[in-house]
Amino acid sequence: MALDDLPDWLPGWCLDHLGGEPAAVLFELNQISTVWGLRLAGGADVVVKARADDGRAASCVAAQARLAERGFPCARPLTPVVGVGSLAVHAEQFRPGGEIVHGESPDVAVRYAEVFARLMAELAGVTVTAPLPNPRWVRWDHTDSGLWPAIGFLDERDQSAVPAYVLDTARRARERLLAAGLPCVLGHADFEAQNLRWHRRQLWAVHDWDSLAWQPEAALAGAASGAFARGTGLPTLAPIESSEAFLAAYQNVRGRAFTAVEEQVAWAASLWPAAHNARWEVLHGQPPVCGEALRSQAAERLRRANAC
Incomplete structure (x- = not known):
């Protein structure tokens, strides 16, 4: 340029x-x-x-x-x-350099969870006005009339193309999240591999602070547990065993086990960004990377979320 x-x-x-x-x-x-x-x-x-x-x-x-x-x-x-x-x-x-750590295995999940726990611990001591509205991929708390937050450039596309399983998953996950009534905290809502850089095992930079959100801690951890594996290319949904490893490592580093409700909220929150991304793929004619992962994992994640 x-x-x-x-x-x-x-x-x-x-x-x-x-x-x-x-x-x-x-x-x-x-x-x-x-x-x-x-x-x-x-x-x-x-x-x-x-x-x-x-x-x-x-x-x-x-x-x-x-x-x-x-x-x-x-x-x-x-x-x-x-x-x-x-x-x-x-x-x-300007903070250039560093490498993306790719992968979606449980070992990689633990590595990212440890950083997320450190980040959330630091943000716990920060007081700012809540950064609302939340980013659209974690905006299950919207007050618009439909299932999804009102976003003109998405809403004007042919919604009939969105598969029924995506709509059902999003509805059930959202209802579980809203029913929990957990307090909100400040957290990073776009915790993907593409937004972190490393020098070997040393974390060099976390980017994309535009994507801070105001949601329950367990929900933010849950969203990160599903989304962390995106390095380059389209968003994806991590394997269930990797999300499980992420959440366990997060709680271990934070020094506090989630309650049963928080565990359910974390699993529900892992689904909403994936459903958003699956809808995005269909509406933009992209390969169904997130959509296929959601199709294969939604039932088990919803079961863990107690999302009837």
Whole structure:
């Protein structure tokens, strides 16, 4: 990407908030946020993130800053969130390098669970305004009229293509989650291998702090236990024995066993992101990677969730 292709507002924003205009573009990524890696005049490398301002960003960045201050391996925010028209924009430290650890075995699950437990323990000491609404793949707590949260670009597609087993799984998992009435905490809701980097056995960085959520601890752990294995490519659902190993290791590191209700909530929460992703695959004509895993695992996960 060339400098001339940057948004008109970005050079001036960098000058005002970072002390220099962009001199080179290192990379650009477009997902929910647009992310630019920039080399500023003067030589500093930074990352600037911009996303639609839905009110979540300030809390997410504030929590990320607290963890960075404590030495947790994540990029340190360089600015608070700044409104630019309809966008929420901030800059953070450029933290390149490291490798993705791939795999979905129980041993890999334990490795990721240990990091998630450490992350959740750190966030337990952070006080910010709840980052609501929650990311759509963990937004089972929505108050919209249908099964799914209202998301225009998904809702406008042909919903009749979504398989009945996906709808049934999502409904049953959601009902179990909502019935539990557990207190909410701050947690990372996109805990996938693609968002972590390692130097051999040493954790180097956890990314995607835009995806913090406000949900029960057991639900966040459950969602992570199902989603952790996604390294590259489409989302997937980890094998049941790996989710089981993840949840056991998480509780061990945290030093507290889940109650029976929390165990059920964790299993229910492992299903909602998978159902969301299975729906996404169908509506976008993608291979049913998550859909097939959900088809084969849903009955057992629902049984463990006590989701009738």
